[in-house]
Amino acid sequence: MERTPIHRLREFIGQKVTVQGWLQTLRDQKKMQFLIIRDRTGLVQVAFWKANDPALAERISTLGTESAVTITGTVIDNEIVKLNGLEIQLESLEIVNAAEAPVPFEPFGDSLPSIDFRLDWRYLDLRRAENLLLFTVQTTVEQAMREYWLQHDFMEIHSPKIMGTPSESGAELFEVAYFERKAYLAQSPQFYKQMAMAAGFERVFEIGPVFRADPSFTSRHMTEFTGVDMEMSWIDSHEDVMAFTERWIQYVYQVVKDKHGDEIREKLGVEIKVPTVPFPRISMHDAYVVLKQVGYALPPEKKGDLDPGGERAMADYVKKTYDHDFFFLIDWPITVRPFYHMRHADRPDLTKSFDLIAGGLEIATGAQREHRPDILLQQAFEKGLHQEPIQFYLDFFRYGCPSHGGFGLGLSRFMMVMLGINNIRETVYIFRGPTRLNP
RNA sequence: GGGGGCGUGGUGUAGUGGCUAACAUGCGGCCCUGUCAAGGCCGAGACCGCGGGUUCGAACCCCGUCGCUCCCGCCA
Known part of the structure; x- marks a missing residue:
């Protein structure tokens, strides 16, 4: 299935899409998981009801932030979602390359390491x-x-x-x-x-x-x-x-x-x-x-x-x-x-x-x-x-x-x-x- | 090449002579009817760059050393 860049998702409301990117945040709750996926063009929230597939939920729970993933799901217009008022309801997820945890530093954190440390991990710094x-x-x-x-x-x-x-x-x-x-x-x-x-x-x-x-x-x-x-x-x-x-x-x-x-x-x-x-x-x-x-x-x-x-x-x-x-x-x-x-x-x-x-x-x-x-x-x-x-x-x-x-x-x-x-x-x-x- | 500043958990900081080294974030665990800068509870993680000295006692003062950083020189 062809990849959809995140900034174009609104054109695909109600349709099934494939998105590829990095797991920026995982909010792992009792019944639901929310994944914020980032690609070069933007951020999108992915929602998943754990009961739909407990095995998949378990795999998602082990994912470190900044892991590279391919996900498929249906784009839903949902004004409750603060991130652009839409989300993807997850159907499948492939871990392309898991990120070790913890990451050397948080590219999206409140404070950044010194320039020297960031240069050691320049590829992570460049993700900002x-x-x-x-x-x-x-x-x-x-x-x-x-x-x-x-x-x-x-x-x-x-x-x-x-x-x-x-x-x-x-x-x-x-x-x-x-x-x-x-x-x-x-x-x-x-x-x-x-x-x-x-x-x-x-x-x-x-x-x-x-x-x-x-x-x-x-x-x-x-x-x-x-x-x-x-x-x-x-x-x-x-x-x-x-x-x-x-x-x-x-x-x-x-x-x-x-x-x-x-x-x-x-x-x-x-x-x-x-x-x-x-x-x-x-x-x-x-x-x-x-x-x-x-x-x-x-x-x-x-x-x-x-x-x-x-x-x-x-x-x-x-x-x-x-x-x-x-x-x-x-x-x-x-x-x-x-x-x-x-x-x-x-x-x-x-x-x-x-x-x-x-x-x-x-x-x-x-x-x-x-x-x-x-x-x-x-x-x-x-x-x-x-x-x-x-x-x-x-x-x-x-x-x-x-x-x-x-x-x-x-x-x-x-x-x-x-x-x-x-x-x-x-x-x-x-x-x-x-x-x-x-x- | 010359000068100043800074080195404390993974990261960012606080602590400047009594420290059992603090906070935030991240990480691990548990809890939570849809979260959204999520939240709550619990936990692991630093012998304070390194070496020497002063002192009853040093993360803290002094000397040396290494690293980083900024300025000057030089230049784009």
Whole structure:
């Protein structure tokens, strides 16, 4: 018999149905048993008169909560039932996979264990409605991102995650044994998406894993995460990249709001607010002026950069001044940016780059790239890089490479901001950190 | 790498020098004419992360250690 999802049961009043799901609650009384069954779409009460089949009643009595079961029965409209005013009168039940009792923790209890304990039992944690929603929304987010890109003539690429040479700094690379040699896990698809520009693809995107060997113990860092990257050709400046980015984000927010806005409000208490464009743009120079005005003292060693507190202070300022949750922090000094960022022609000390700050959190970094090989090489030397390891990259710019730029964005950070969740471990399917390799 | 905080039944907490370690939830048993955040009664379950010290006496104070967590650095 075909399975009926719980949220459609009302269409089957008076009919016999099969429901498959998890036993969330069992109320075992003298004459009757009530089972609350949950599937991905909702909850339903199942009622059973023990006298109808004492053997079955006995089996039900032994069921642990969270057991996976298949039940069949007749759907009854019953206004006495508080759960959606309907119930299933049980005819048969198959235990697909019994849950041991007790369960390590109660996913539907009043209080939740610490994040660390829940990560040990992540699959149970993921059964919670909030998590089901989060990853449903993430699916929509990625779909909307792709839709917008495809509507604007982007191509999807998949670049390798095993690299032969440390690309940028080398400090945060994981080393792996590669037959007789060493190899490295990619900490960004940066060079390869730029190669697509040299290849004449003109506009590309990639959603894929990136690895950072940073021993960071914060609520917003991971050693492996999903990077959302794009690169576009024939641009005049980083402004072209920002103009695309803000509309792309606006589109994603709109799709999520249309599709899940009510459920997000209901389950997470968050109102999805579609941002207006353009997002405010604030130069690093102006940010320093603002921070001085609002009395935020940056650590003295910060030269041309902001600390996380400074970013949050700027986010507050932008919220008050422009009523906006996003802003671009632009024109970063060359000292704090990588060698491949293009510099302003009239200000060789400033890069044509930006960070996207959302809700006070750094969620993306972008720039126009330097595509002129002689200047690029010179900038690499200035940063103390050696030519040989990056020669393959420098070669991209030798035989006709258009001007280009793009950004890299952290998917889980994006989800944190969109859904107002303050720990990245909650927004990633399975967390990887310096001391977390399981599950 | 630096700093702060926290480690008490399965889980979440209380207890901060006299503890026979408390409460909630979960678990087991019994009871209950349809429950619905079900309810009632009974029960099992922690030697208080680990090691050392102070003290007549330590879950509680001190030192070390491990784990977790948050912040800074770094960044998406």
